[in-house]
Amino acid sequence: MVDSIRIRLTLWYTGVLAIVIGLLCTVAYFIFWRSTVQRTDANLVELSDSFLVTLRAELEDQSGPDVFLAAAHVAIDEHHFRDTLYAIADLTGKAILTSLDTPSANSPSKAGRKVLSSASFQNFLDASLHTDRLFSQIPVTEAGYRGFAQHFTAKGKSYILIILQSLHPQKQMMEEAGSAFAWLIPIAILLASGGGYFLARKSLAPVVAMSSQAGRIGAANLHERLAVQNEKDELGHLAGSFNNLLDRLAESFDRQRRFMADASHELRTPVAILRGESEVALSHQARPPEEYRESLRVLHHEAERLTRIVEDLFTLTRADAGQYPLKRSDFYLDELIAECVHSARTLAQAKKISLTFEGAAESPIQADESLVRRMLLNLLDNAIKYTPEFGRVTVACHRNGKEYVVSISDTGGGVPAELRPRIFERFFRADKARSRSEADGGGAGLGLAISRWIAEAHQGQLELARSDSTGSTFTAHLPVDSGPSISSS
Numbered sequence: 001m002v003d004s005i006r007i008r009l010t011l012w013y014t015g016v017l018a019i020v021i022g023l024l025c026t027v028a029y030f031i032f033w034r035s036t037v038q039r040t041d042a043n044l045v046e047l048s049d050s051f052l053v054t055l056r057a058e059l060e061d062q063s064g065p066d067v068f069l070a071a072a073h074v075a076i077d078e079h080h081f082r083d084t085l086y087a088i089a090d091l092t093g094k095a096i097l098t099s100l101d102t103p104s105a106n107s108p109s110k111a112g113r114k115v116l117s118s119a120s121f122q123n124f125l126d127a128s129l130h131t132d133r134l135f136s137q138i139p140v141t142e143a144g145y146r147g148f149a150q151h152f153t154a155k156g157k158s159y160i161l162i163i164l165q166s167l168h169p170q171k172q173m174m175e176e177a178g179s180a181f182a183w184l185i186p187i188a189i190l191l192a193s194g195g196g197y198f199l200a201r202k203s204l205a206p207v208v209a210m211s212s213q214a215g216r217i218g219a220a221n222l223h224e225r226l227a228v229q230n231e232k233d234e235l236g237h238l239a240g241s242f243n244n245l246l247d248r249l250a251e252s253f254d255r256q257r258r259f260m261a262d263a264s265h266e267l268r269t270p271v272a273i274l275r276g277e278s279e280v281a282l283s284h285q286a287r288p289p290e291e292y293r294e295s296l297r298v299l300h301h302e303a304e305r306l307t308r309i310v311e312d313l314f315t316l317t318r319a320d321a322g323q324y325p326l327k328r329s330d331f332y333l334d335e336l337i338a339e340c341v342h343s344a345r346t347l348a349q350a351k352k353i354s355l356t357f358e359g360a361a362e363s364p365i366q367a368d369e370s371l372v373r374r375m376l377l378n379l380l381d382n383a384i385k386y387t388p389e390f391g392r393v394t395v396a397c398h399r400n401g402k403e404y405v406v407s408i409s410d411t412g413g414g415v416p417a418e419l420r421p422r423i424f425e426r427f428f429r430a431d432k433a434r435s436r437s438e439a440d441g442g443g444a445g446l447g448l449a450i451s452r453w454i455a456e457a458h459q460g461q462l463e464l465a466r467s468d469s470t471g472s473t474f475t476a477h478l479p480v481d482s483g484p485s486i487s488s489s
């Protein structure tokens with residue numbers, strides 16, 4: 001198989017062209033031959049009419065016993081042409097006079113003799129007995145003869161006039177045309193295939209250019225794009241699609257890069273604190289036990305924070321790779337919410353925040369219980385974290401058609417309007433200093449990203465429904481039965 005499209009196209013083009021030209025020439029050859037034969041037939045009819053006029057005129061002029069033969073001789077003499085033979089037969093099928101019997105009719109050739117004595121001629125003569133007019137091909141020489149037979153009466157008797165016309169000149173003309181075709185066609189095909197190759201090369205040149213451009217694009221220069229010459233043609237569409245693909249890849253690469261940079265940045269802080277704190281603890285020979293206890297408390301806290309970040313990162317990475325199959329089970333959402341509220345109560349009490357769950361009717365759901373718990377705890381944790389002392393956090397749940405709507409409202413300071421669209425981004429924190437502070441539990445900005453992914457993995461959604469200076473409300477929509485989906489971000 002030829003590997004180059006240019007050559008394949010040229011070969012196909014040449015092959016199809018050769019077949020089309022071959023067919024056209026064959027058809028043209030037959031049409032031409034047919035019209036030549038028709039013209040010959042018309043000539044034969046004219047010749048026959050003129051022959052009979054002469055014959056009849058001679059019969060009127062002459063008298064005597066052999067008057068018919070004499071008149072026929074004269075008519076043959078007068079109508080003698082090269083490559084034409086005459087014969088007159090009676091109705092028994094016997095030739096009574098032919099061109100050969102007319103000495104004055106300029107020496108009928110050897111070929112003529114052969115024709116008139118041939119079996120083909122006799123067959124034609126026999127066939128003409130049964131019909132008034134007959135045309136036929138007489139394949140006696142290489143080129144063959146065209147024969148015409150016509151019945152006529154003279155002096156009260158019926159005869160058959162037969163005129164044979166050699167097809168040699170016509171055949172010769174056809175052969176000359178054929179041999180001209182024989183060298184013209186290959187030259188035409190050769191020229192056309194050269195042109196075809198040139199065109200294929202020219203039309204595929206942009207593809208070659210695009211392929212070498214594409215070959216040069218790698219991770220380092222992912223922002224380069226293919227040149228689009230005409231965005232409306234097919235190659236323009238191809239280049240456009242390729243560029244769109246590169247856009248998506250570049251965006252995904254950028255996201256990954258940002259993710260890596262943010263992740264390492266987030267990990268660096270607790271690691272630095274761990275190192276610093278342990279160095280301080282080890283630097284003094286003897287320290288009061290309270291100081292060691294304090295150092296250990298800080299170490300423990302940072303280790304917990306580190307563990308949480310690593311777990312969150314692991315969750316998101318698995319979710320991105322689509323490798324986080326949901327473990328669905330049947331449970332009651334209202335019970336799970338009550339459980340989470342109970343767990344968060346200690347945190348709330350520490351800040352003297354009133355935490356209430358308004359309760360809900362029985363809410364059976366089929367979902368991944370541990371993921372939904374994680375989402376609820378994240379939202380509760382945030383609500384408490386971003387609400388000042390003596391504030392209020394309220395949780396509500398109700399069914400709306402085929403989904404549950406869980407809302408968690410707080411009386412915190414809200415999210416600034418310009419930051420609202422970004423709070424679900426990974427590593428995004430509205431107030432970095434505050435949310436990383438120890439007192440607030442040191443979030444890494446992954447909580448909402450994971451919570452939204454959990455809602456979406458259940459075919460639901462999580463949104464910031466309200467946020468102003470009086471507080472915020474996050475609303476999670478969870479389908480009653482989210483179907484057998486495999487999670488991915």
Ligand code: ADP
Nearest residue numbers: 382383386423429430435443444445446447448
């Ligand atoms: P973090 O670990 O910082 O809490 P999250 O992804 O959970 O990360 O939240 C991202 C940001 O959204 C937070 O840094 C905070 O600025 C804002 N945010 C989240 N929940 C609330 C809330 N209930 N009230 C005000 N701001 C909030």
